[in-house]
Amino acid sequence: MKEFEKRLRREIDEIKIVDTHEHIEPEEERIKKKIDFFHWFSHYASSDLVSAGMPPEVLNECRNVNKPLEERWQKFAPYWECIRTTSYGKALMLAAKDLYGVNDINQKTYIKLSQKISGANKKGLYKSVLKDKAGIEISLHPQDVNYFNLLDRKFFVPVIYIDGLVGIWNRDNIRALEKGFEREIHSIESIIEIMESAIDRAKKEGAVGAKCGLAYTRILKFDEVESDIAETVFEKIAKGEQVDAKPLQDFLMHRMLEILVRCGMPLQIHTGIQEGNGNFIINSNPAHLTNLFFKYPVLRFDIFHAGYPYSSELAVLAKNFANVYADMCWMYVITPTVSKRVLHEWIDTIPNNKIFGFGGDYIFVEGAYAHSVFAREVIYQVLIEKYKHGYLGQKECIILARKLLRINAGEFFGIKD
Template identity: 35%
Template sequence: MIQEIYDYVKQLQMIDTHEHLPAYEHMREKNDVITEFLAHYFNVDLVSAGMSGKECAALKGSSLNILEKWEVLKPYWEVCRHTGYGQSLQIAAREIYGIDSICAETIEALDAAYQKGFDGNHYRTVLKEKSKIKVSILDTWGDEGFDREYFITANRIDTLIQPRTGKDMLELEQAAGVCISSFEDYLSACEIRLNQYDKVSHILKLGIAYSRSLDFLPATRAEAEAAFLKLLRSGGGYIDKEEQIYYCDPVLTNYLFRFITGLAQEKGMVMQIHTGIQEGNGNILSNSRPSHLNEIFLEYPKMKFDLFHIGYPYQSELGALCKMFPNVFVDMCWAHIVSPVAARQILDEWLELFSFSKISGFGGDYMLIDGVYGHQFMARNNIARVLSGKVEEGLMDTEQACRIGKALLYDNPARIFGIEE
């Protein structure tokens, strides 16, 4: 790696395109460091490696002390520590808490240092001072508040296009101020809701690939209305049964997605879409193929689509779509910890496939704040390594490489998401 490029990328201020952190620091749940570190992502590797549900629950619970938890964790840690998720946690332990290695001899010291982070200043220390993050785009549902010192929001549209419980419908009624008794009422409520979102943030988020395919086949209004009325009347009253889960016909979701996308396009909004591997243990991977969205990109040419997670393992497919469509952008959020090697390889490919101005280089995508630090550390390292390789190949000089590094981490997401200075 060329030291000048690494040093430059390391000190850059960045924009974080995607987070799941508590909206305010005081909302952080105080627990031990093992419970915290297993709250998101790494526990998936442990279960994949054979950890039982009982063991996982014990590590996340409060019945064992920190040393007892380590004894349960140790055999799985040894076989998973080199995954992207494991690397991120080791970096956080070393760079935030001064613990060089996570092991039986250091776990108590790590926990003691972690506990000191509940001083009300951990967000500032980790996000601003150590990670140099100007702002993070926080994935939010509904009218949740958020700390504007650290976040702007991306508003979820999943429940608008796929209502599945009476609570979904009731919350939409209350937020929009519309009594929903017809399909026209529902469409009006969705439009009002989108207007409300736009006043807070012009960024939308769709994570529906966790529950169905991204293949939104065309549907007529008549077909969608019939599906909606069936849903509304199911069980003798949709809204009256808040917690009951209902079947939402894909025809209805297909129509509503196009309806919402059309409105968002008129407003000049940006839609972030989950593509590629789903978090957790077990799902239908092919539901999240980026190519399912091909027709949507054709139908809504003025809508900005920001496609998440490099589409892993469909990253070349995602790159081809980005090359073909001016309105499609790629986002490396989550990617550097899902597979550090794949993130480097695809960035290497993309820099010679399409304009680097279409790539956002980092999004932490974490529920735990220390993980954000580890992830951005890995992202900067990955980007510097790839750019150094391009210089060594003679494709660009060091000055150009540094300019691209700044574009990936700051200039591009600032422009794509309209983030003002």
């Protein structure tokens, strides 16, 4: 038993990950900035700070690198004590320890840690952290098609954002499309032509999928809408009138899915917990997407964030629909405890080729590193428990680990070994 435990841990540690989702800023952009400890509070842990009671304006002051670090720490410290026990906080402490040799984040260590973060902010950081330490071979990175050139293809493969193409709320959104694609929009047909052009261009430039994040701003229920109703909504929006934009967005989403089917491009969809503070969690239940799974059986859907807290609903959807895949991206750093339960359940219920085991979903590389450590540990614990209970054999455990962290995503997105 002990020998296999060691072998399985070694096997998992050696897997080069295909990471389904990151937001990491380009290295060239990062190294131009003045970076200190508070760069780690770009997101996630920052939301916990606000949840713990930190006023948003104080958070902004803490991020201001032009103010004395000591002054910012004093404002930050009381709230840090409240969030250091969350998974977001633990991820930062793990990064501090493993990457910078600082064993805790406290009054005695924050200056040293900040200096080390600043000192490491130079060319080569991404290779060191992402490839050498995290063992991430390649990451999928959502981006507007007009900014694919910002992605370093040694680290990232593009995925095209569709929110700006589908999520038309007001006249400013129409103007933004006109500016971004250098053409006038006079009708819904004009928008559809832009969508077709954007997807075709994205595919030619190496995009392996599309990404929808509209669960942050609306319900994920996309009804079928008649074209004349959608056109009426468009005309009112184009005139600057206030109107419920959902019928137009629903119509455009269906047209987008038809385009993706023609192009053979899968769609990643944000479901479950929304980053930030204050939102309508019920809007992001993956069950809202069921009509799309029925209507577009050829289109493959990569459903994000384990649907958390709707992870069991996602398990049933992935079990029942051949075109629905379940993705653990972001999940381990939200809660390793629930991630472990979810993976146990998913292995029981979902064909094992349909589970994607990791997506870091961080803005900064240190977070992606810490998240990868969380993921490997949870996957190890789940597999070894299933082995000890007789549910999985040794060979099954090793194959599953490789599938979860590399093979499944690689095959789904056409990323060659």
